[in-house]
Amino acid sequence: MSHINLNQIDNMQFDVLREIGNIGAGNATTALSQMINSKIDMKVPKVDLLEFKELSDIVGGAENIVVGILFTLEGQIDGMMMFMMDLSAARHxxxxxxxxxxxxxxxxxxxxxxxxxxxxxxxxAGAYLSSLSSLTNMLITSSVPYMSIDMSGAILSVPAIEFGKIGDKALLIETEFGDDIKAVNGYFILIPTLESYGAILSSLGL
Incomplete structure (x- = not known):
């Protein structure tokens, strides 16, 4: 199984990762819409590979209080996934x-x-992982979610400590979704191991 150097990723590989982000976020929005029985619209997500130290700035700074829901990924993909949103989005x-x-x-x-x-x-997260599993034809399961309400810097330190030793980048999918009343931002952070990044791209012929 091939490893991947995230500092030397080419345009085609990044386009595939971006498309994974788009499809996953779209599926998650559809699932959310069905759950609350209300139409939810989603803007095209912004997808980027960022260093862990940059992530907290995206969600309003290291001291911004956010809701973070963390999952450990298992099966044919190892790593972590997190969904984050600020308190007003969570309240809405x-x-x-x-x-x-x-x-x-x-x-x-x-x-x-x-x-x-x-x-x-x-x-x-279930909808997101389901779409990733379907795209790659790989078995991906997740742990029971762990939710925390804390400063974003503290929440993000968990995956940073866990995966900082094998790589310093995460796939950030930033999306805005909402109903007729309010639009809110949500952040998916996908942190596979480097070996798993390679497996994802290999499964898609890259």
Whole structure:
């Protein structure tokens, strides 16, 4: 199984990774729409390969409080995946799912709302991984989601510590999705091992 050097990735390989990001985010948005029984529109995602130290700036800075939902990837792909959003985005999605109208500035979540947030993350990540599995024809499973509400720098330190020793880059898929009332940003961060990046590209003929 081939390894890949993320610092020397060519345009065709990056285009494939970008397309994986687009399709995965699209599937996740569809699943979210079905879950909350409301039409959700999504802008074309921005996809980039970034160093871990750059990720927190994208989500508002290292001290910005965010909701992070982390999964460990297993099967034929090893690594981690994270879905992140800021608190106002999380509040809006919880309101949509639960039919509530809590002010978006309210940062405290009840146990039931936290459970709903966890389920949203589960559905989104499941749809994303399902599309990745279908595209590559590879078996990919994920762990039970681990959710944390903390500063983005603290949340991102978990995969950075885990995978910093084998590579310093992650695939960031930044997408804006929303309903008629509000558009929110969500961030998918896909962190396969270098061997798994090679396996993904190999499965697609690259």
């Amino acid at each position: 999605l919880v309101n949509l799912l639960m039919g509530t109208t809590t002010d978006s500035q309210t940062t405290d979540f009840s146990d039931m709302e936290l459970s709903a947030l966890n389920e949203i993350g589960n559905i989104i």
